[in-house]
Structure formats: structure tokens, C-alpha cells
Amino acid sequence: MSLAEFANEPVFELRRASERAKLTRALEQLELPLHVCVWIGDDRRAGDELSSTDPGDPERVVAVAARATPAEARAAVDAAHAAFGAWAATPVTERAAALLRAAAWMRERRAELAALALRECAKPWAEADADVCEAIDFLEFYARGAIELAGGAPLLQVPGERNELHYVPRGVCAVIAPWNFPLAIPMGMTAAALATGNTVVLKPAEQAPGCGLRVVEALRAGGVPAGAIALLPGEGDAGAALARHPDVATIAFTGSGPVGLELLRTAADVQPGARRLKRVVAEMGGKNCIVVDADADLDEAVPAIVESAFGYAGQKCSAASRVLVHAAVHDVLVERLTGAVAALQVGPADDFASDVPPVIEQAAQERVRDYAQRAAGEGTIVAARNELPAAGWYCAPVVVTGLPPDSDVLRDEIFGPLLSVESVRDVDEACDRIDALPVALTGALFARNPRTVTRVVARSPVGNLYVNRSTTGAMVGRQPFGGNRLSGTGTKAGGGDYLLHFVEPRVVSENTLRHGLVV
Numbered sequence: 001m002s003l004a005e006f007a008n009e010p011v012f013e014l015r016r017a018s019e020r021a022k023l024t025r026a027l028e029q030l031e032l033p034l035h036v037c038v039w040i041g042d043d044r045r046a047g048d049e050l051s052s053t054d055p056g057d058p059e060r061v062v063a064v065a066a067r068a069t070p071a072e073a074r075a076a077v078d079a080a081h082a083a084f085g086a087w088a089a090t091p092v093t094e095r096a097a098a099l100l101r102a103a104a105w106m107r108e109r110r111a112e113l114a115a116l117a118l119r120e121c122a123k124p125w126a127e128a129d130a131d132v133c134e135a136i137d138f139l140e141f142y143a144r145g146a147i148e149l150a151g152g153a154p155l156l157q158v159p160g161e162r163n164e165l166h167y168v169p170r171g172v173c174a175v176i177a178p179w180n181f182p183l184a185i186p187m188g189m190t191a192a193a194l195a196t197g198n199t200v201v202l203k204p205a206e207q208a209p210g211c212g213l214r215v216v217e218a219l220r221a222g223g224v225p226a227g228a229i230a231l232l233p234g235e236g237d238a239g240a241a242l243a244r245h246p247d248v249a250t251i252a253f254t255g256s257g258p259v260g261l262e263l264l265r266t267a268a269d270v271q272p273g274a275r276r277l278k279r280v281v282a283e284m285g286g287k288n289c290i291v292v293d294a295d296a297d298l299d300e301a302v303p304a305i306v307e308s309a310f311g312y313a314g315q316k317c318s319a320a321s322r323v324l325v326h327a328a329v330h331d332v333l334v335e336r337l338t339g340a341v342a343a344l345q346v347g348p349a350d351d352f353a354s355d356v357p358p359v360i361e362q363a364a365q366e367r368v369r370d371y372a373q374r375a376a377g378e379g380t381i382v383a384a385r386n387e388l389p390a391a392g393w394y395c396a397p398v399v400v401t402g403l404p405p406d407s408d409v410l411r412d413e414i415f416g417p418l419l420s421v422e423s424v425r426d427v428d429e430a431c432d433r434i435d436a437l438p439v440a441l442t443g444a445l446f447a448r449n450p451r452t453v454t455r456v457v458a459r460s461p462v463g464n465l466y467v468n469r470s471t472t473g474a475m476v477g478r479q480p481f482g483g484n485r486l487s488g489t490g491t492k493a494g495g496g497d498y499l500l501h502f503v504e505p506r507v508v509s510e511n512t513l514r515h516g517l518v519v
């Protein structure tokens with residue numbers, strides 16, 4: 001099987017009226033609500049215990065879903081376990097071909113899928129389109145990666161001995177996904193597991209069952225057998241039951257820190273009857289900082305900070321929530337940020353002019369508002385947009401300065417449009433503050449002196465550091481993505497070694513000094 005070199009799926013050029021019209025048409029034609037079943041093999045159990053709604057118009061139901069029970073989670077793992085042998089034995093080129101056909105299925109429906117992500121998770125058009133493109137990228141990238149990995153790894157050879165190292169799939173993979181990249185993240189984890197010959201039970205986020213359904217439909221349309229991929233719409237209890245099952249070999253999780261830590265504990269608790277140690281791939285939250293040195297180009301820094309902190313209302317794991325700026329340029333940066341935030345348009349995701357969409361749900365709105373109130377009590381609010389649309393879970397974008405060093409606002413992942421700015425003596429003090437954090441996902445540095453860049457790069461603990469650009473928008477194959485410390489298990493989605501987490505190595509050494517001949 002010879003494949004063209006991997007290239008990222010190009011995003012729609014939204015400055016073109018024709019592209020915008022195509023997307024708007026797709027949104028109008030979206031037939032809602034979607035009906036999402038518990039889908040195990042060829043069995044579907046319909047239900048309406050769970051529903052997702054449009055965060056910009058909570059009266060609009062986007063998907064009505066069955067809510068998987070713990071018993072269904074166990075049944076899904078049993079089915080995936082039974083299907084494992086056949087999928088693992090399917091030649092890697094056939095598995096890869098199924099993923100590539102799933103990518104083609106998504107490519108044909110790009111506008112429709114972006115419209116669904118927009119409705120279900122209030123992803124503005126550019127972000128929704130990028131989400132679909134990233135899902136396609138993961139399919140294309142891991143299909144190629146699995147073929148390469150099937151060649152094994154070279155070993156030292158000596159006369160009279162043949163040594164081989166092969167990678168084999170681990171078994172059933174439980175994929176537990178968040179809502180903020182409702183297509184790309186579940187597809188990425190699932191595609192990696194399937195490409196390498198594992199079977200998958202996917203538990204999408206309860207806020208995004210409709211997108212979860214499309215992920216599984218794409219894979220099945222591409223030719224992944226029914227037994228190899230199950231869909232388990234549901235809440236945390238379904239995810240917990242799934243992860244606990246002794247036949248789950250790998251837990252691929254992306255989500256919040258507390259849930260990730262619970263899954264690591266679950267994996268460490270070896271169940272009676274278990275025949276393997278569970279491996280956990282966990283990508284969790286952060287507290288992402290942008291350092292701005294005195295010589296930074298503020299024309300570059302200000303828009304990048306605004307995009308990092310307020311794009312998708314600050315609901316990307318990579319979003320910036322702290323700026324640590326050299327005292328010499330603190331005041332001018334704050335003044336310019338204040339102006340930039342005043343110009344932000346808070347509005348519905350389907351308005352091409354909106355900069356800040358609503359947050360995902362009411363509980364998130366309450367959480368963000370609570371932190372904004374605490375910030376106002378402890379520091380000085382220098383920028384806030386208070387005129388918000390009436391319906392929908394909108395939060396005003398806020399910039400706060402002068403917080404005390406022990407403020408929760410400087411420590412917790414708020415996951416909303418709230419940015420704090422701190423004045424520091426120099427970049428070393430900024431590095432000290434960043435080093436004190438237990439999480440280390442993304443970060444950025446704005447500086448023009450190459451020696452400063454080298455110093456900060458050497459001291460930075462984060463998984464993804466960006467120099468003179470925003471903290472968001474990692475691309476498959478270009479910026480393998482994932483955090484360190486309590487932000488994750490150190491894996492890099494969209495990177496060359498990601499697939500290694502879904503396989504186990506086996507070494508065979510053969511004595512080739514045969515004596516005599518057996519006929």
C-alpha cells in the first residue's frame with residue numbers, strides 16, 4: 001500500500017462568501033434532534049435519558065441519547081473483547097484503508113459535521129471546521145503510522161542469532177472523551193487504537209453524544225467491523241464501569257484532572273480475573289501562561305494573547321489564563337489588552353462575526369462567573385464586556401490584574417474567558433512562578449532576544465511551548481500535543497510515537513545455528 005505523504009486537511013477559507021454560504025446552508029439543513037443509541041455490535045438500544053442542547057439557545061435540543069448503564073458498559077467490553085482476535089489479525093494495510101475511507105466519509109460531510117459541532121458545543125465556524133479537519137488528520141496520520149509501526153524496530157544482530165521486535169495490539173481500549181473537541185479528540189484516540197489493531201468502546205462526553213455518533217458512523221462507514229467499535233453514550237458512571245472492566249487493556253482518556261487521576265487509580269487496582277495491567281493514556285487540564293518580556297513586539301503579542309485566552313471562550317485545554325509580563329511593559333500591555341477586549345464580540349457561534357461564544361452549559365457559566373467575582377474581590381478588573389446576549393450560557397470576557405499570589409484564580413483551571421495579568425521583575429521570575437505550578441500543558445513566550453528564548457525554553461516544564469505565537473491551534477504532525485506533570489501522562493497526540501501507547505512490544509530471538517536438517 002503506497003500512500004502520499006501526510007498533509008494537514010486545509011481549513012475552509014471563511015473570508016470567501018461562497019464558503020460561508022456553504023456552511024450556513026449546512027446548518028439550516030441539519031435535522032435535529034439526532035437520535036443516539038447505545039450501539040454494541042449490530043445491537044442498538046434507543047433511549048432519551050440524555051440530551052444535548054445548543055449552549056447559545058438552550059431550548060434547542062441537538063441530540064437525544066440513550067444513557068448507557070454500567071451493565072451496558074460491561075456488555076460493550078465483552079463484545080469488543082470477543083471481536084479483538086479477528087481485528088488484530090486483519091492486515092494492517094486493511095485496517096489503515098478502513099481509516100482512510102472513514103476520513104473520506106468525513107471529508108464529504110465537512111460542512112454538515114462542522115454545523116453539528118457548532119450546534120452541540122457552540123464551536124464558532126472556524127473552530128468547528130478546524131475540529132473536523134483535525135479528526136480527518138488523525139485518521140490519515142495514524143493510518144500511515146500504523147503501517148510504519150508494523151515493520152517493528154531494528155535490533156542488533158550477531159552471527160547465529162536472529163532478533164526481531166514486533167508491536168502487537170493490546171486488546172480492548174476504552175476511549176473516554178471530553179466535549180471541547182467533540183469530533184477530533186474522540187476520533188483521534190479511537191483511530192490510534194483501531195489502527196494498531198485494538199478494538200474500541202467509545203464513551204463520548206455527555207454534552208456531545210451527537211458528535212460521538214458521527215465518529216462511530218464514519219468508522220463503520222469506512223469498513224471498521226461492528227464488533228471493533230462500540231458507542232456508549234452516557235455519563236461518568238458509564239465511563240467508570242468501562243474503565244474498571246478487567247478486559248480493558250488500555251484506557252485512553254482526555255478530560256479533567258480529577259477524572260484522569262481517578263482513572264489512573266482504577267488502572268492500578270488490578271481486579272480479580274485480570275490478565276493484564278491496564279495502561280492509561282491521560283490528557284488533562286492545565287494553567288497555561290504567556291510570558292511577555294520587555295522587548296516583545298506587542299503588535300504580535302496582544303492579538304495572540306486575546307486569541308489564546310478568549311478564542312472558544314477560553315474552553316480549550318491549551319487556552320491561556322495567565323500573562324506574566326515584564327514590569328517595564330506591564331501598563332502598556334494592560335492598556336492595549338483592555339482596548340482589544342472592548343472590541344471583542346460576544347455572540348452566538350453561528351454568527352461569523354462572533355469572537356466569544358457561550359460556554360458549554362449552565363454549570364460552566366456559574367463556575368466562570370464565580371471565579372470572575374472572586375477575581376473582582378481580590379484584584380482589579382481592567383477589562384470586561386458586560387452586555388451579553390439574553391439567552392444562552394454567555395460569560396463576559398474578563399481581564400484582571402493585581403491578584404495576590406495565593407489566589408485560586410491563579411491556580412485553578414477556570415476553563416472560561418478569564419485572563420489574569422501579573423507584573424514580573426524579569427523572565428526568570430516568570431519562569432519561577434510557572435515552575436511552581438503542578439500542571440504543565442502549554443505556554444508561550446513573547447521575546448525578541450534569542451538568548452532569552454533559549455533560557456526560557458530550557459526552564460519551561462510544559463508539554464507544548466510556543467515562541468512568539470498563540471498557545472492554541474496545535475496541528476497533527478506539526479505540534480504533537482500533550483502535557484507534563486499533572487497535565488498528562490506525557491503522551492503526544494498527533495506525534496510519531498503516540499501509537500506506541502496502544503501496542504505492546506514482543507521480541508523473538510531465534511538460534512539460527514541449526515544442526516542437521518529435519519525433513
Ligand SMILES: NC(=O)c1ccc[n+]([C@@H]2O[C@H](COP(=O)([O-])OP(=O)(O)OC[C@H]3O[C@@H](n4cnc5c(N)ncnc54)[C@H](O)[C@@H]3O)[C@@H](O)[C@H]2O)c1
Nearest residue numbers: 177178179204205235236239240255256259283284285317
Ligand atoms: N490535555 C488535553 O489534550 C485536553 C484536551 C481537551 C480537554 N482537556 C481537558 O478536559 C477538561 C474539559 O473536558 P470535560 O469537562 O469533558 O472533562 P471531564 O473530565 O468532566 O469529562 C471527560 C470525560 O470523562 C467522563 N467521566 C466523568 N467522570 C468519570 C469517571 N468518574 N470515570 C470515567 N469517566 C468519567 C465524562 O463523562 C467525559 O466523557 C478540561 O480540564 C480540559 O483541560 C484536556
